[in-house]
Amino acid sequence: MDGSCGGTKGQKCSGVNCCSSSGYCGTSALHCGTGCQPAFGTCAAPKIRGRGVRISWKN
Structure with a gap:
C-alpha cells in the first residue's frame, strides 16, 4: 500500500x-x-498517554 x-x-x-x-x-x-472518511479508517486521532518527558541539565 502506498499510503493512499x-x-x-x-x-x-x-x-x-x-x-x-x-x-x-x-x-x-x-x-x-x-x-475524514470513516469507511476507510478511523476518524479519531490517537490519544497520547503519559505525562511527557522531563529534561534537566547539570552544569
Whole structure:
C-alpha cells in the first residue's frame, strides 16, 4: 500500500490511521478531522498517554 485510501482508491488505512479527505492515511488533525472518511479508517486521532518527558541539565 502506498499510503493512499478512500473511495476512488478503494484502500483502507491500517491500525489507528485515519483516511483524509484528500485520500491519504495518517494520524494528524488534517487526516482525522473535517472530511475524514470513516469507511476507510478511523476518524479519531490517537490519544497520547503519559505525562511527557522531563529534561534537566547539570552544569
